[in-house]
Amino acid sequence: KQEVTQIPAALSVPEGENLVLNCSFTDSAIYNLQWFRQDPGKGLTSLLLIQSSQREQTSGRLNASLDKSSGRSTLYIAASQPGDSATYLCAASSGGYQKVTFGTGTKLQVIP
């Protein structure tokens, strides 16, 4: 059974700082891994999708990496802004596309 862990559960950083969010998964035979942000009381926004054959994906100030052998993915946010404050979720797809396991998220606060 796939288990996905995100550490830390909460993180507070000053504006402008670069930061890394961590996601660990127990079953390395993943199909893909996705990163989402969830704003308080609002829905999910997809940020990056990394297929199992890829090592990283980039979108603007965001860079996500995937290391299947170690069971880890990281989301790097450059030059953080207050608007980046949200909960970040990672989700690993294993056993094909049908089984997606979410982590419990990292709540990020960027202080102006």
Add this chain to the structure above:
Amino acid sequence: GAVVSQHPSRVICKSGTSVKIECRSLDFQATTMFWYRQFPKQSLMLMATSNEGSKATYEQGVEKDKFLINHASLTLSTLTVTSAHPEDSSFYICSAHYTDTQYFGPGTRLTVL
């Protein structure tokens, strides 16, 4: 591409009423859609898998008579929460299968008073 929408984004209802949530794949056809829910401070958990034209498959512990799923077309699946109670208040999210990936909708926040 691969955009999934949900409607409504928020709904507040009285206890005992039924609520329908729609999930649409906007630019692709999806034979399989999935429904998840998220309780406060918890992770998203799969509720059921919905296949177009057939009955949904529910995860253990999910009441099929309470959470009615209909997947009548390749672009629309609906989740109806019947006789909703305050404990059903949650965040419900759907996803649709396309090119071996699940693409997620933005979610619907249900509050039952």
